[in-house]
Amino acid sequence: MKHVLLTGANGFVGKVLQEQLLAAGYRVSCACTSPNLSPRTGVEQVLLDIRDADACAETLGRIKPSHIVHLAAISHVPTSFRDPLLTWNTNVLGSLNLLEAIKQQAPYAFVVFASSSEVYGEAFKAGVALDEDSLCLPMNPYAASKLAAELAFEQYFKQGIRGVIARPFNHIGFGQSPDFVTASFARQIALIESGKQAPIMQVGNLEACRDFLDVRDVCTAYLQLLALSEAQDHPRLFNIASGNARKICSILDELISQSGASITVELDPQRLRPSDIPFAVGNCDRIRDVLNWQPKIPLKETLASLLADWRVRVVAEQ
């Protein structure tokens, strides 16, 4: 049976991916830093801090997974500015610890590394959809750490480790932290609807264009990338993108129209990122041509699920 070790299993993407892996027939070992008190039935829990090299080796030696999806990371850009050491230790050294453990304990395992479209950084200023051969010019510690981890993966691939690197564009959906723009919008709308917030929304830069994907579509792409373990020859690097540019204000308009509440929008200068880029869209030719993957879930549906999630979550908030 195919047995996958999923790092970062309790995160936004990990929770969705667990479901899809189980549905696809994988045995799933979920690695997390603290126990999940209500784990998904059918998965096995593993406590693992990837900054601990010995623990990585012990875990890989015990589990001997056939597949690995490496999601664990400090994934929040402002946190990476606030705590670069934590970011580099987790995203780079943590990845190296995992790679060494794979090399020593599970050398036949096939690994999918979740990097990020953020690695392109300043290259987005060209204003076109970027493909995998585009320059990488990271603009924040998070992006730089992901690019460094990619280099580490490429080195281990050269030494015979099997796997691929994915660069997902902005994925959104239920369960995401309100630190991210669409979740922040949905949370505020839900708070306004429930009378917990005055009908004024605080927003950042609404003019930026992004390549938004439903997290479920991104997880489908990860599953298809795992299936490359059966292929003789394949590219090592894939954008996960829709190729569609969407202005953030169009997302806000759609969410407000789905709410029906009367809402005033106000700019909050604190929400403007120091290094914001106006246009960040991915070329998706490779993943479409090699895997026949493309996003299936309409944006309207994604935003409806996001709003429905926040309507439930704000009830539980103080």
Ligand code: A2R
């Ligand atoms: O602390 P936990 O158990 O909640 O796990 C977080 C995990 N993580 C770690 N796991 C092991 N050792 C560490 N030292 C460590 N530090 C953090 O990474 C958390 O559950 C997970 C990341 O989840 P999110 O922040 O929700 O990220 P998301 O959106 O699920 O993104 C998944 C991946 C990330 O690598 C992104 O950079 C990439 O997709 O694009």
